[in-house]
Amino acid sequence: MKIDLTDTTAGAIDRALTQGRRAIGTPAVGMVLTMVIVTDEENAHDAIKAAEDASHEHPSRTLVVIKRHTRAHRAQDGCRLDAEVRVGSEAGTGETVVLRMYGEVSQHADSVVLPLLLPDAPVVVWWPVDAPDNPSKDPLGALAQRRITDLYTVENPMEILEKRVRTYAPGDTDLSWTRLTLWRSMLAAALDQARMKVTSAVVEAEADNPAAELLARWLQARLGVRAHRVVSDGPAVTTVRLGTAAGEIVIDRPDGPVATLTLPGQPRRTLALKVRSTAELIAEELRRLDADEMYAIALRGGGTKESPVHV
Structure with missing residues (x-):
């Protein structure tokens, strides 16, 4: 009606x-x-x-x-x-x-x-x-x-991201962070399986991708290592590499809804890692209405001040 x-x-x-x-x-x-x-x-x-x-x-x-x-x-x-x-x-x-x-x-x-x-x-x-x-x-x-x-909709996302760092208040969040939920869950699961100390981190994504920057900052804050950005052809975040003494932990999603997980000494396996719709992202955000502490940690994770390396 x-x-x-x-x-x-x-x-x-x-x-x-x-x-x-x-x-x-x-x-x-x-x-x-x-x-x-x-x-x-x-x-x-x-x-x-x-x-x-x-x-x-x-x-x-x-x-x-x-x-x-x-x-x-x-x-x-x-x-x-x-x-x-x-x-x-x-x-x-x-x-x-x-x-x-x-x-x-x-x-x-x-x-x-x-x-x-x-x-x-x-x-x-x-x-x-x-x-x-x-x-x-x-x-x-x-x-x-x-x-x-949503930092994806702005002309200069890296500039606006720095403003979000300065003006953050409990209750603030961004859909570029919500787009990382599946990535963060799978990285956490991979580290639970590997049980190895991470010595380096690399996030590969298209240039000026705000989700990639937030992911790098989150890894840096949570793992205590310098997280480097590498520019790939995209779309969005394509690969995360975590270095350990035994080899690299790699989640690679060059395109489409499927990614591959590689752990040192284990066979490669396939993961579902689709790009979610805006409705799915909004529905996730509405499941919790308290302060998103992980988003605040990612915003203030120190950043990667050097320019991303192109491949």
Whole structure:
């Protein structure tokens, strides 16, 4: 069910949500959190689709904030709030409100969003693009227990990564870090099997890949060795090599969903290591809403200041 509201208010939107739930016979009590997506018109469709897919695991109220420029609109459109309310099959397993804000309304998005938050439920804010320099100090970010950004969408990811180091606050995370979950799990499992002291680490990935930098910093912080970056053809992270006295521990994924694991003195084996969708990444982030201490460790892991070596 869809309800379109033009030149509306937060109170009218809340009443429309109640009307929609009554019409389809669905209560709000099954929803576990409020997801606030701050995006532009171009990226809104993909972000909403990802959130709706993730809602099958985490039923939620999704508030999509789209700030519109008024230059291309009539003068009377200069300060306005339009909304599209979706409930039932139109909104995954939760409910979705698309908020289009014009003029001064867009400067006070938190005042519009605040009355629409589910009472006594956690709040997560996700910026698919154009995240603020300091997410925890952003007016919408300040409402949230969890703040999700994505370094893959910025023009200079290494520069923005250093800003994230300086502005980190508990609750901050980034999808470039979430993309590493399978890599980190398999590296930890490999070290459990090998039981050898690691003396060196190398991460091979495409140039300026923020996930590769975070992985190198995490290895450096956790293993106490210098983690070097090597530029490969990609895509994303392709290989991790951990040096030991008995030989190298290697996880290699040049392309596709399959990787190979090589341990000293053992036969090579095949691992499933697929590139996950945005919906899968968001669903993972919603499974825990406390501070991600490992992300903080990776951010502040010392970094690899030398330029990556090209192969």
